[in-house]
Amino acid sequence: DTAVSQTPKYLVTQMGNDKSIKCEQNLGHDTMYWYKQDSKKFLKIMFSYNNKELIINETVPNRFSPKSPDKAHLNLHINSLELGDSAVYFCASSQTRSGSPLHFGNGTRLTVT
């Protein structure tokens, strides 16, 4: 069983569309995250979600919205996609927010044309 799974693996879409990336973890972790691997290959935090508390990175445009129906899921919804949104997006989870290692999903490569 995959511990942190995200779908789809690849997503190709046109500018202006709205799309979602799903993430599920079966580890019983309390905290989930979305990271973006930017053009310089840095992993940058977008959101963390812990016990219904959402921490937002202020640099993330409000076109990006995380949605957590329950503790095991943190989906990423993106409105009005732009060319610059093309990147690899990684979901991750950890047992707690502070002292636990992150477990990453395999990433979703988003290409906006």
Next chain:
Amino acid sequence: ILNVEQSPQSLHVQEGDSTNFTCSFPSSNFYALHWYRWETAKSPEALFVMTLNGDEKKKGRISATLNTKEGYSYLYIKGSQPEDSATYLCAPRGGSQGNLIFGKGTKLSVKP
């Protein structure tokens, strides 16, 4: 924590060589330091989480040390093998509620 520097950016070694990389970070408001191993076409995998000054952790041929007062951590690989080829990321956390800030990584290539 804003500035996380890893050096070198890339490293090419022969099988059997021992090697080490550096992660530098601001020492103020330090809470924890993570190391991850990221193989091509896979996702990052956690190696170590260290919190105390002077911490040393070991997993097989890989070990890490932490100096929180001067703001650096070393990752050592003894007797490198081709399967050690990967990008090694460090990520300090500032404060118990702060986010992990990832460095750009050191890309290691081990030639057989």
